[in-house]
Each structure stands twice: as structure tokens, then as C-alpha cells.
Amino acid sequence: MKTWKDVPHLFANGKFQFKYMNSIQTLHGYYKNSCLAWGVIAFAIEDCKLIARPISDMSDDEKKGLHWDYDRVINDPEENLDIFNFTYLLSIGVYPFDQSHFKTGTVIDINTL
Numbered sequence: 001m002k003t004w005k006d007v008p009h010l011f012a013n014g015k016f017q018f019k020y021m022n023s024i025q026t027l028h029g030y031y032k033n034s035c036l037a038w039g040v041i042a043f044a045i046e047d048c049k050l051i052a053r054p055i056s057d058m059s060d061d062e063k064k065g066l067h068w069d070y071d072r073v074i075n076d077p078e079e080n081l082d083i084f085n086f087t088y089l090l091s092i093g094v095y096p097f098d099q100s101h102f103k104t105g106t107v108i109d110i111n112t113l
Helices: 060-064 070-075 083-091
Strands: 017-020 023-026 029-031 034-038 041-044 048-052 107-109
Touching: none
Parallel strands: 048 107
Antiparallel strands: 017 023, 017 048, 029 034, 034 041
């Protein structure tokens, strides 16, 4: 997978937000080629930026929920995440893909808002 935009439905669990222009919305649903914020209002994915927590933002208690060693996960999340850890990170609002997406601006670190 390249970015969250390839699988936006995985982030539509109410734990993630997205930024559209100057507006921040919670991502609760997904329609093909658009982010659904609430009701019938949808935003084109290409115009949205995901707001999420990086893996490094996890608390000690959250790290205990990982099935694998935290150091393995943070060093190469896409290589070291099994389905259990992947869904766990999604459930707590942590971005489970390449963490360089925070540096490129594809994903916004929630702590910078």
C-alpha cells in the first residue's frame, strides 16, 4: 500500500480525522473516491489530509496491547505488522503505514494542530 488514500475505508472508524481546506472533520464513513464526514456531506479524498497519531506517540499502556515488540513495529511498521497489530493501531487512532508520510505531508500529526 502506498498511503491511506489507497484504503480510506480502514480509517473510517471514528478514531481518525481529516482536514479539508481549513475544516477538520472526523472520518466516520467512506464512499468511493470521497471521504464521508457526516450525513450526506462528502469530500473528495484527493482534497483531504488524514490527521492521525504516529506510532511513536503511543503510551506505555497502548504499547502493551501490541502482539509484537514495539521496537520491531516502529522501525518498519509495514513489514512487521500482522493483522492483529494492524487493526489494534487503527482502533486507537495510530497510523499503521510508513511513518515518513508524516514528513511528506500526506498525513498530519495530530500533535501539531
